[in-house]
Amino acid sequence: MSLNIIVLAKQVPDTRNVGKDAMKADGTINRAALPAIFNPEDLNALEQALRLKDAHPGSTITVLTMGLPKAAEVIREAIFRGADGGIVLTDRPLGGADTLATSYSLAQAIRKFGNYDIILGGRQAIDGDTAQVGPQIAEKLGLPQVTYAEEILGIEDGKVTVKRRLEHGLETVKAPLPCVVTVNGSAADCRPRNVKRLMKYKYAVSPSEKAALSEEQQKFVDERPYLQLREWGCADIDADPQQIGFPGSPTKVKTVENVVFTAKEARRLENNDEQIEELIKELITNHTIG
Amino acid sequence: MSDKHNLIVYCEFDEGKVAEVSLELLTKGRALADRLGIKLEALVIGHNLDGVEDQIFPYGADTVYKVDDARLYPYTSNPHAAVLINLFKEIEPQIALMGATCIGRDLGPRVSSALHSGLTADCTSLEIGDHTDAKTKTEYKDLLYQIRPAFGGNIVATIVNPECRPQMATVREGVMKKEILDANHKGEVINLDAHKYVAPEDFVVEIIDRQIAKSKVNIKGAPIIVAGGYGVGSKENFQLLFDLASTLGAEVGASRAAVDAGFIEHERQIGQTGVTVRPKLYIACGISGQIQHIAGMQESSIIISINNDPNAPINAIADYVITGNIEEVVPKLIKYYKKNSK
Numbered sequence: 001m002s003l004n005i006i007v008l009a010k011q012v013p014d015t016r017n018v019g020k021d022a023m024k025a026d027g028t029i030n031r032a033a034l035p036a037i038f039n040p041e042d043l044n045a046l047e048q049a050l051r052l053k054d055a056h057p058g059s060t061i062t063v064l065t066m067g068l069p070k071a072a073e074v075i076r077e078a079i080f081r082g083a084d085g086g087i088v089l090t091d092r093p094l095g096g097a098d099t100l101a102t103s104y105s106l107a108q109a110i111r112k113f114g115n116y117d118i119i120l121g122g123r124q125a126i127d128g129d130t131a132q133v134g135p136q137i138a139e140k141l142g143l144p145q146v147t148y149a150e151e152i153l154g155i156e157d158g159k160v161t162v163k164r165r166l167e168h169g170l171e172t173v174k175a176p177l178p179c180v181v182t183v184n185g186s187a188a189d190c191r192p193r194n195v196k197r198l199m200k201y202k203y204a205v206s207p208s209e210k211a212a213l214s215e216e217q218q219k220f221v222d223e224r225p226y227l228q229l230r231e232w233g234c235a236d237i238d239a240d241p242q243q244i245g246f247p248g249s250p251t252k253v254k255t256v257e258n259v260v261f262t263a264k265e266a267r268r269l270e271n272n273d274e275q276i277e278e279l280i281k282e283l284i285t286n287h288t289i290g
Numbered sequence: 291m292s293d294k295h296n297l298i299v300y301c302e303f304d305e306g307k308v309a310e311v312s313l314e315l316l317t318k319g320r321a322l323a324d325r326l327g328i329k330l331e332a333l334v335i336g337h338n339l340d341g342v343e344d345q346i347f348p349y350g351a352d353t354v355y356k357v358d359d360a361r362l363y364p365y366t367s368n369p370h371a372a373v374l375i376n377l378f379k380e381i382e383p384q385i386a387l388m389g390a391t392c393i394g395r396d397l398g399p400r401v402s403s404a405l406h407s408g409l410t411a412d413c414t415s416l417e418i419g420d421h422t423d424a425k426t427k428t429e430y431k432d433l434l435y436q437i438r439p440a441f442g443g444n445i446v447a448t449i450v451n452p453e454c455r456p457q458m459a460t461v462r463e464g465v466m467k468k469e470i471l472d473a474n475h476k477g478e479v480i481n482l483d484a485h486k487y488v489a490p491e492d493f494v495v496e497i498i499d500r501q502i503a504k505s506k507v508n509i510k511g512a513p514i515i516v517a518g519g520y521g522v523g524s525k526e527n528f529q530l531l532f533d534l535a536s537t538l539g540a541e542v543g544a545s546r547a548a549v550d551a552g553f554i555e556h557e558r559q560i561g562q563t564g565v566t567v568r569p570k571l572y573i574a575c576g577i578s579g580q581i582q583h584i585a586g587m588q589e590s591s592i593i594i595s596i597n598n599d600p601n602a603p604i605n606a607i608a609d610y611v612i613t614g615n616i617e618e619v620v621p622k623l624i625k626y627y628k629k630n631s632k
Contacts (some may be wrong), residue, residue: 146495175496242491254448266610
């Protein structure tokens with residue numbers, strides 16, 4: 001049985017490299033000021049999708065991402081690693097969305113895409129760490145959800161068997177298709193780029209990327225349908241303006257503060273025997289240790 | 291049925307015990323409910339719930355809702371979500387709190403999506419306050435401030451849900467303090483019929499195997515913690531920390547960076563996405579001090595920071611700073627402890 005697989009991926013700011021201009025005055029993120037990467041756990045999800053494709057020849061993997069037009073980068077990256085194609089959901093009114101408005105927008109895109117057997121995504125994105133969008137999409141589409149997946153053990157008789165990693169152990173569950181599965185960082189790493197695919201698809205572009213190319217380059221893309229990534233906006237997904245972006249977000253950022261710790265008067269010690277012995281004696285004397 | 295617009299805590303219940311994080315949330319919930327002049331309610335879903343209210347009432351709950359059905363244990367997403375969604379439609383809570391556990395983080399989003407209510411994950415503080423919308427100038431009284439570090443840790447954001455109810459938040463274990471209000475406090479028990487809240491088709495995911503082990507690690511309760519960060523450098527170097535910990539009778543903890551680097555298991559992660567600790571001594575080894583980490587340990591009584599970098603951010607909250615390599619400093623601590631302790 002071949003499968004239609006959707007992988008949800010997010011281009012995220014690399015939160016390990018946050019500069020001073022990272023936040024806008026309204027408390028939302030100034031994504032342009034930060035290096036953008038493929039959300040790590042979405043790569044784990046992609047690997048599970050690729051394994052399903054290996055096990056079920058003829059399956060197709062479509063990557064869906066919502067973000068700025070340049071989020072097409074994650075689609076290309078996924079294609080280099082074995083995905084078949086992708087859709088960038090991008091439109092100004094979709095911006096400023098909290099998890100609920102995001103999940104509504106993605107659920108609408110999935111509805112429009114229509115034909116799917118399983119939807120995979122990372123457990124959470126490193127820019128928010130909320131882990132909410134996967135389950136919210138499942139609810140909006142009326143599908144079961146399997147979170148914290150560490151390994152998809154197989155698909156048989158229309159049911160997927162999944163090993164889940166929980167706080168204190170493992171659980172194996174069986175869920176009917178279609179369903180939403182969110183994948184943990186403890187799952188297998190994603191395979192690297194395939195050189196042949198890289199050569200073939202490196203000029204794949206979304207319509208807005210294509211518009212920035214020279215006439216000659218545009219012609220090159222026009223002649224090769226496999227280089228044309230899909231790009232959808234609000235109209236394509238029949239989005240209700242009241243449920244997307246800022247108006248569709250029940251949570252509002254009230255304030256954002258930079259963190260300032262009240263510095264204590266720390267005692268600075270040298271790394272030598274006398275000072276360390278003195279510290280140990282002091283801690284023993286005041287009953288902190290011993 | 292009890293009255294409406296109260297504060298409700300979803301209580302996790304396993305092997306005869308209400309989860310620690312749920313009791314912590316009841317304690318916080320009691321304070322918030324008092325501030326708002328509303329009732330504190332608890333919801334327990336599972337099987338064999340006889341007497342569970344006796345564990346909950348001491349924390350000040352006015353009402354305990356129980357939904358007892360063999361099919362509701364162990365936890366699966368849809369049936370528990372169905373209870374919350376349908377019950378919340380009836381009792382319209384102002385605020386709903388749950389643990390930021392595997393269960394709470396699976397359940398919360400599903401419920402918030404169905405009710406179109408906002409949900410804030412991993413709050414480190416909850417307060418009540420007013421809010422004026424910057425654009426419409428609409429004023430809102432007594433909202434729940436959902437406070438959490440965000441975005442790589444350089445900021446703390448206060449989130450509000452002005453219009454939608456319930457205002458939902460998840461909180462990690464150990465963030466709030468658990469405190470018995472009155473051991474003899476009693477409230478009302480309301481047994482709900484599972485069949486009224488959960489449809490047969492909600493039982494859609496089948497659990498075919500469970501291997502849940504009791505946690506061997508108890509960093510939350512440890513009086514002394516030796517914690518390592520990315521600066522420890524390797525799994526092998528973490529052994530030094532284990533040596534120091536066993537010498538001092540301490541537990542070993544870690545920052546997220548060390549866990550992500552594969553030096554040590556996730557169970558030991560301290561910080562916003564791990565556990566929050568308040569030991570009497572915290573020895574931070576090679577931890578730079580991302581705010582998510584600091585959020586999880588800043589209430590330690592005494593903090594020692596051992597770091598190569600004399601300007602590591604964690605030094606700002608430390609009582610003692612030792613500038614040097616872990617490989618050199620830690621063996622010295624062991625040596626002089628053994629020499630001076632009786």
